[in-house]
Amino acid sequence: MYIFLTILIVCVAVLLTLLVLVQNSKGGGLASGFAGGNQVMGAPRTADFLEKATWWMIGIIVVLSIAAVGFSKGQKDTKVQESAIVEQVEEASSSINAAAPQVADEAAQEE
Numbered sequence: 594m595y596i597f598l599t600i601l602i603v604c605v606a607v608l609l610t611l612l613v614l615v616q617n618s619k620g621g622g623l624a625s626g627f628a629g630g631n632q633v634m635g636a637p638r639t640a641d642f643l644e645k646a647t648w649w650m651i652g653i654i655v656v657l658s659i660a661a662v663g664f665s666k667g668q669k670d671t672k673v674q675e676s677a678i679v680e681q682v683e684e685a686s687s688s689i690n691a692a693a694p695q696v697a698d699e700a701a702q703e704e
Contacts, residue, residue: 598661602654609650616643 595661595664598657598664602657602661605650605653605657609647609654612643612647612650616640616647
């Protein structure tokens with residue numbers, strides 16, 4: 594479920610990015626052609642729709658993020674995986690440290 598929510602968050606974030614890019618800024622934007630005085634194809638207030646859609650997308654991202662955190666706690670604990678890796682590293686380093694004095698003793702005997 595966590596992965597599904599993460600994919601949804603990414604999709605909504607992409608849509609939010611597109612909505613922000615389409616909005617009319619101070620210097621004009623892609624929506625400037627649609628938000629003019631003319632009402633072509635029944636869109637008199639495109640800018641209002643875009644602004645409301647932007648706020649809805651932000652709210653959806655917040656809700657999905659909170660839900661993802663809730664579902665991530667149900668996932669397998671990553672500390673267990675990290676401790677297994679740490680144990681393997683410690684075993685490898687201890688075997689290297691155990692071999693190091695033997696090599697040093699052999700080098701001293703050759704001199």
